[in-house]
Structure formats: structure tokens, C-alpha cells
Amino acid sequence: MTLTNLTSIARSEGDPSIEHKGPSSLTGPDRLARALGWFSIGLGVAELIAPGRIARALGLEDKKGLIRAYGARELASAIPTLSIDKPVGLAARIGGDLLDLGTLATALHRDNPKRGNAAIATALVAGITLLDLVAYAGVKAAHRRLPGDDRDYSDRSGFPRGAQPSRGLARQDFDIPTDYRAEGTVADALPTLAT
Amino acid sequence: MKALVWHGKEDIRYDTVSDPAIEDSRDAIIKVTSCAICGSDLHLFHNLVPAMLPGDIMGHETMGEVVEVGSAAKGTLKKGDRVVIPFTIQCGECDQCMRGNFSVCERTNRKKDLGDKAFGHATAGLFGYTHLTGGYPGGQAEYLRVPFADTTHVKVPDGIDDEKLLFLSDILPTGWQAAVQADIQPTDTVAIWGCGPVGQMTIRSAILLGAEQVIAIDHLPERLSMAAAAGAITINFDEENVVERLNELTGGKGPHKCIDAVGTESHVSFGQPDTVLDRAKQMLMMENDRPHVLREMIYVCRPAGVISIIGVYLGLVDKIPMGQAMNKGLTFRMAQAHVPRWTGDLLRRIEDGQIDPSFVITHKASLADGPEMYRTFRDKADGCVKVMLRP
Numbered sequence: 001m002t003l004t005n006l007t008s009i010a011r012s013e014g015d016p017s018i019e020h021k022g023p024s025s026l027t028g029p030d031r032l033a034r035a036l037g038w039f040s041i042g043l044g045v046a047e048l049i050a051p052g053r054i055a056r057a058l059g060l061e062d063k064k065g066l067i068r069a070y071g072a073r074e075l076a077s078a079i080p081t082l083s084i085d086k087p088v089g090l091a092a093r094i095g096g097d098l099l100d101l102g103t104l105a106t107a108l109h110r111d112n113p114k115r116g117n118a119a120i121a122t123a124l125v126a127g128i129t130l131l132d133l134v135a136y137a138g139v140k141a142a143h144r145r146l147p148g149d150d151r152d153y154s155d156r157s158g159f160p161r162g163a164q165p166s167r168g169l170a171r172q173d174f175d176i177p178t179d180y181r182a183e184g185t186v187a188d189a190l191p192t193l194a195t
Numbered sequence: 196m197k198a199l200v201w202h203g204k205e206d207i208r209y210d211t212v213s214d215p216a217i218e219d220s221r222d223a224i225i226k227v228t229s230c231a232i233c234g235s236d237l238h239l240f241h242n243l244v245p246a247m248l249p250g251d252i253m254g255h256e257t258m259g260e261v262v263e264v265g266s267a268a269k270g271t272l273k274k275g276d277r278v279v280i281p282f283t284i285q286c287g288e289c290d291q292c293m294r295g296n297f298s299v300c301e302r303t304n305r306k307k308d309l310g311d312k313a314f315g316h317a318t319a320g321l322f323g324y325t326h327l328t329g330g331y332p333g334g335q336a337e338y339l340r341v342p343f344a345d346t347t348h349v350k351v352p353d354g355i356d357d358e359k360l361l362f363l364s365d366i367l368p369t370g371w372q373a374a375v376q377a378d379i380q381p382t383d384t385v386a387i388w389g390c391g392p393v394g395q396m397t398i399r400s401a402i403l404l405g406a407e408q409v410i411a412i413d414h415l416p417e418r419l420s421m422a423a424a425a426g427a428i429t430i431n432f433d434e435e436n437v438v439e440r441l442n443e444l445t446g447g448k449g450p451h452k453c454i455d456a457v458g459t460e461s462h463v464s465f466g467q468p469d470t471v472l473d474r475a476k477q478m479l480m481m482e483n484d485r486p487h488v489l490r491e492m493i494y495v496c497r498p499a500g501v502i503s504i505i506g507v508y509l510g511l512v513d514k515i516p517m518g519q520a521m522n523k524g525l526t527f528r529m530a531q532a533h534v535p536r537w538t539g540d541l542l543r544r545i546e547d548g549q550i551d552p553s554f555v556i557t558h559k560a561s562l563a564d565g566p567e568m569y570r571t572f573r574d575k576a577d578g579c580v581k582v583m584l585r586p
Contacts, residue, residue, distance in 0.1 A: 004202065004250035011250075012305075014218035014340060015332050018200060018250055020211035025240075025566035030205060079478050084205060084241050085463075143574045151557070151578030153421035158399050158554035163426035168381065168405030169549050174540065176404075179295075182378035182501045182526045 029138025033090060036135055037081035039128070040074045040093060047071025058107050058121060059114030066103065070096070090136040097129040197586065198336035199565040201251045204242035207569050209562065212252065215332065215340035220267035223344030225259035225278060229357040230334050232256075232565070232582040233282075233365055234391045235507045237573050238459060239325070243483070244509055246309065246326040255282035255322040256364040257334025258357060268345040278348040279363045280334060280341055281534035284320035287346035298531035303343055304329045318531070335565060337586040349538045352546075358553035359545055361583065362396070367541055367552050369532035370396025370456070373505035374404050376528040377452040384408040386441055386450035386495070387427070388488040389506060390418035392581045394456035395555050397505065398427050403549065406452075410444060412437055414462060417578045421555070433466065438495045449497035458506025461487035469514070476513065483510030493520045504529035555581040562586040 004018045011017070026034075047054060048071035051064045060067070073096050081089025104125060107118035159166040200210040215224055233256050238244050258279040264272050272278070285292050289301040303320035304310045306329050310317025313327045320342065323333015331342065341347055351360045370393050379385055385406040387397050390413035401409045402425055411422035414433040423429050430440050441450055463470040463485070473485035492502050493516050502525050520527070544550050557580045560568050568582045 004200075007248040007250045010248055010326060010330055011332075012218055014216035014222075016196065016198060016212035016215050016252060016336070018210050018212050021202075022197075022209035022211065023566055024202065025207045025569045026205055027570070083478050085474070085478075143570070143576075145574065145576055149417075149576055149578050150415075151417040151420070153417055153557070153578075153580070154424045156421050156554040157424040157426070158395070158551055159402075159425065160548045160551050163402065163424070166549065167402050167426065170400075170403035170544070171381065171405045174404070176375055176378050177295075180376050180378055180528070182376075182528065 027138070027142045029135055029142050030086070032131065032135040033081055033086040033139055036093060036128075036132060037078045037086075037089060040078035040081060044071045044074030044078060047074060057114060058104070058118045059112040060103070060107050060118075063103065070100065070103075073099075086139045087136060090132055090139065093132045094129065094136060097125055097132055100125045101129070196337035197562055198252045198332075199254065199562065199569075201239060201247055201253055202249045205240060207240060207253060207566050209566055212336070215338055217263060217265050217340065219342065220265040221343050221345050222265040223261055223268050223272050223341045223348075224263040225257075225280065225339050225341060226262045227257055227259040227334055227337055227339055227586050229259070229361045230254050230257045230336075230562075230584050230586070231361060231364075232335070232568060232572050232584065234393060235324075235458075236569075238507060238509065239323075240569055240573060241460070243459060243477075244325050244327075245313070246330075248326060248330070251323065251325075251330065252332040252336055253323045254333030254335030255324055256361060256366070257322070257339055258351070258361050258364060259339065262338070265344065271345045272348065276348075277351050277353060279351055279360055279538070280322070280339065280348060281363075281368075281538065282322055282324070282365045283531065283534050284322065284329070284331065284341075284343055284347050285535060286343050292346075295533055295536040296530075297533040297535050303347075305342075306330055321531075335562065335584060337562070346535075349535065349542065351542065355545065356553070358556055358583065359551055360542075362392075362552040362555070363534075363538050363541060363545075365532070365534065366392045366396050366555070366581075367550075368534045368537040369393050369505055370398075371400045371537050371541060372530065372532045373397040373454050373456060373503050374400035375537075376505075376530070377401075377454055377501050377503035379404040379406050379452060381405045382407055383451040384410065384445050385452040385454065386410045386412065386492075387454045387456055388412045388492065389455070389457035390415070390422045390429075391456065392555050393505060394418075395421055395425075395580070396552065397454055397456050398422050398425050399550055401454075402426055403544075408444065410441065410450065415575060417557075418580060421580060424554075432462075433464075437491060441495050445497070449495050450500065451497050452501045452503065453492035453496045454503045455488045455492060455506045457488045458504075459484040459486075459509050461485040473513070482513050484508050484512045486512040486515060490514065490516060493523075493525065496523065496525055498523040499525070501526045501528065505532070507531075556583045558582045560584055
């Protein structure tokens with residue numbers, strides 16, 4: 001059962017229900033960004049709860065604390081990546097990717113018995129970095145305002161009689177209702193003092 | 196039928212859904228001829244309003260032709276009637292409706308328990324606007340079931356284009372109420388934050404109500420040019436200091452009336468550092484709204500002035516300078532628009548040629564293009580101010 005069918009329990013019998021799903025407002029880059037955001041959450045949680053395992057697998061036993069910190073960083077970048085401000089999150093992810101690559105580089109020396117794992121991890125992070133760059137460029141392009149988007153609507157007054165002749169037109173036959181009156185004059189409120 | 200359906204954050208789809216059916220004798224079904232995307236739909240698009248569910252049909256600016264009428268609505272409606280549907284659903288009989296407070300009708304929110312918990316006391320049912328306000332399917336669709344249809348409609352005459360009438364459903368009466376609840380007087384300087392569709396209608400309403408000086412604040416050139424076209428003095432907050440400029444225009448005293456036509460999603464920029472902090476808190480679910488405009492209005496408003504809030508706020512706001520507001524003796528007025536209270540008068544003004552609300556439409560598209568139009572409107576791309584859709 002799909003989510004949209006499940007939510008039908010919150011509706012009444014006469015309400016329309018979905019029969020066939022159509023095209024979405026989400027663009028390809030939006031979907032990629034979303035996937036990367038969820039990936040950040042998965043990786044971040046793993047780094048937070050099992051930094052020792054990851055450190056041992058990469059031969060970076062002395063960097064357990066750093067890996068945990070990277071987990072927190074992943075979660076922090078996931079929040080904007082999954083929000084409507086995706087470029088902010090993706091930029092944070094790209095910065096994080098560079099930190100990851102720098103850290104992994106320290107595990108690629110010949111003396112590290114887990115050098116093979118570190119090489120695979122480096123290749124994966126490089127691939128993810130590429131996806132982050134593609135997503136960043138994609139969402140920026142899909143949602144940008146082009147220079148020509150600044151239109152001139154100075155011919156759209158909305159007043160068929162012109163702007164100036166329309167000023168105060170409604171005052172001729174409309175009084176602000178009493179329940180919307182917000183202020184009066186001192187003369188209205190305290191006529192004796194005003195005189 | 197086809198409809199624009201909410202599936203999640205930024206995910207509106209052009210889906211095939213079953214047709215709506217009459218459920219109650221006061222219901223009617225209309226065949227939608229025109230609908231529009233509202234600025235407040237973007238709060239749903241951004242998933243900032245709680246209680247949207249995947250599968251909810253969007254839209255609360257709708258008009259069309261009556262095609263089916265429940266038995267109890269037949270006294271006021273018949274097949275073939277041309278109607279604009281207010282975004283507020285009203286029973287017309289409860290204490291609040293009798294007072295003209297239609298947006299807080301006591302009977303039409305079919306999820307009253309949820310509304311009571313969220314708001315203290317439930318507000319009216321609204322079309323396409325979360326389950327906090329009834330979870331009613333919206334009008335960005337080919338057909339719309341109108342509950343309490345005998346009272347929830349505005350009959351409109353033939354011979355006037357949909358473009359001129361559609362906005363009786365929301366933004367015209369909303370802008371009008373923003374100006375009316377500010378109690379605009381002929382000697383007033385009125386400052387209006389936000390030149391989106393509601394802001395544009397508020398500017399025109401303030402002009403019609405005869406404000407001496409109307410000042411419009413935004414940063415998008417196309418919106419500012421549209422505001423200036425109506426006779427407003429404009430302030431581009433990217434280029435000018437709003438407080439300094441407003442004081443300059445009012446002899447250092449501040450505007451008599453300040454109107455917030457922005458609401459929860461103030462523009463975020465480092466030039467307005469509080470908006471960056473608000474955005475961060477919003478992402479962390481520590482705050483619902485970004486109330487930069489509210490803070491600025493309270494600061495700059497003339498003592499004993501009026502703050503009118505018509506831009507939608509959703510929940511909790513931080514760092515509101517109540518000390519300034521209290522000591523300056525400001526009056527606050529706010530509400531979702533009580534649409535039918537104003538529609539008769541506004542329809543007459545449209546017929547009379549006093550105002551033509553179609554000026555605000557910058558994009559016309561088919562309902563099928565709805566998902567793309569949501570993106571265009573949200574990104575403020577292609578000079579987009581208002582999107583009108585035709586099923």
C-alpha cells in the first residue's frame with residue numbers, strides 16, 4: 001500500500017483519491033540532492049555510533065574522535081541539503097568531502113596494512129564528491145533567476161481610471177466598519193478636554 | 196479527473212484522481228474554469244505548515260460552474276451558476292459567521308479536535324490547506340466539492356472574464372481586509388511590506404481608501420515596478436535602509452499604519468542578519484516562522500499606530516520586541532481574510548471599473564503545467580508574480 005493510499009484514512013468517502021501519479025515539480029538535481037542528504041544522515045549516524053570500527057577498517061585508529069566529529073558534520077550538512085536551501089547544504093557537503101579526502105590521504109601510506117580499504121574509501125568519496133558537485137551545479141541552475149527575469153510592470157496599475165483619479169475612490173461609499181476602527185481623535189474621545 | 200496533488204516537500208504532482216462526490220445535502224460540485232497558485236501555497240510547498248498529508252489536493256483560489264447541487268443548497272445554487280469560491284468555508288449560521296468573522300467559522304472545520312489542539316479553538320475549514328483546517332481537497336483540479344455550498348460561494352455575472360473575478364476568492368479581499376483592518380484614514384502614511392500578489396492588492400486597497408502616502412517595500416524589481424504603477428513610493432531593501440527611508444518619508448515620525456503582507460517566509464539575507472538566524476532555527480525546528488517584517492514594523496511604526504498582519508504566520512516566532520510594541524501603544528490587527536464580508540462590495544467595484552485585479556497575472560498556464568509553475572513562482576523566475584491555471 002502506498003503512502004498516498006494510506007493517508008486516505010484521513011479523508012472522507014467523497015474526497016478524491018489518487019488513481020495514477022503524474023509528473024512532479026521536483027527536478028532531477030532536487031532528487032539527487034535529496035538522496036545525498038539522506039546519505040549524509042546514514043553516514044553521519046554510522047560515524048557517530050561506530051567511529052572505532054570505521055577507524056580500524058581504514059587503519060586510522062588514532063582518529064576515532066575526528067571520525068565522530070565528521071559524523072556530526074555530516075548530520076549538520078544533511079539538514080540544509082534536505083531543506084529548500086539545498087545549495088547551502090551541498091556546499092557544506094563538498095567542503096566536508098575535501099576534509100574526508102584529506103583525512104583518507106593520511107591512510108594511503110605503505111605502512112598502513114589497511115591501505116587497500118583506504119584506497120576504496122578514497123575512490124568512493126571522490127565519486128560522492130563528483131555527485132555533490134553535479135547536484136550543486138544542478139540545483140543552482142534549476143532554481144536561479146536569470147538576468148532577464150527583472151520585468152518592468154510599470155504599466156500594470158490595476159486602476160482602469162488611472163492611479164491618481166482612483167486615490168480615495170472607495171471613501172465615497174465605504175466607511176471602515178466600527179469593529180475595525182483602531183483609533184479616534186482626542187476630540188472624539190474626550191470632547192470636553194479638547195475644547 | 197486531474198489535480199495538483201501534494202506528495203511532500205517541493206513535490207507537487209499532476210495526478211489522476213477520482214472525481215469528488217456530494218457527501219452532504221449542503222454540498223455542491225463545481226467544474227473549475229480557473230484557479231491560481233497563492234503565495235501561501237508556497238508554505239505548503241515548502242512543508243512548513245504541519246498536517247499536510249501525501250495525497251492532499253492543493254489550491255484555494257478557484258472559480259467555476261456549478262454542475263451538481265445537494266438538496267439543501269438548491270435554494271441558493273443551481274446547475275450552471277457561475278461562482279467564485281472563497282478560500283474560507285463558512286456555515287453562515289454560527290456566532291462568528293453572524294459577526295462577519297467567516298475565517299473563524301465554528302462549524303466548518305471537520306477536524307475540529309485537531310484544530311482545537313493546534314490553535315486553542317479551531318478556525319474555519321479552508322480548501323487545500325492542511326488537516327488543521329479540515330483537510331478539504333483544494334481547487335487546483337478539474338472539479339471541486341464545495342462543502343456548505345449554499346453559503347460558501349460568490350455568484351458572479353457572465354460577461355466579465357475569469358481573470359477579473361478569480362481573485363475575489365482570496366487575494367483581493369485579503370488585501371482589502373489588510374487595509375481595512377489598519378483603519379486607513381486620508382491623512383495616513385501606510386507602509387506595506389511585501390509586493391507579492393497580496394501586497395499588490397493591499398497597495399491598491401490603500402490607494403482606494405485614500406491614504407495620503409503609500410510606501411511599498413520589497414527587493415524584486417518587477418514587483419516594485421508593479422507597486423509603483425499604482426502610485427506607491429517604493430523602497431528596495433537590497434539598496435536602501437528601510438527604517439531610515441521610512442523615517443525620512445514621514446518627517447522622522449514613522450508610518451501611521453504598517454501592513455505585513457509577507458508573513459512567515461521573510462527573505463533571508465546577510466543584510467538582514469536576523470533572517471539568517473531565523474532560517475537556521477526553522478531548519479532545526481526551533482522556530483516556525485521568520486518574523487523579520489514583524490520586528491521591523493514594530494520598530495519603525497509611529498507610536499499609537501496600527502500593525503496589520505495579513506501575511507500568514509504558522510506557529511511560534513522568536514524575538515518579538517513586545518517591549519517596543521507595548522510602550523509605543525501599538526494596535527495589532529490580524530486574521531485570515533473574512534472573504535465573504537468584502538466580496539459583494541469588491542465585485543461591485545470590479546463591475547464599476549474602479550479596480551481590475553487581472554493586472555497581477557503574469558503567467559497563464561494549463562493545470563498540467565502546474566508542477567512547473569510552482570517552481571517558477573517559488574523561484575521568482577521569469578518575472579513571475581501571479582500564476583493563473585486553467586484545467
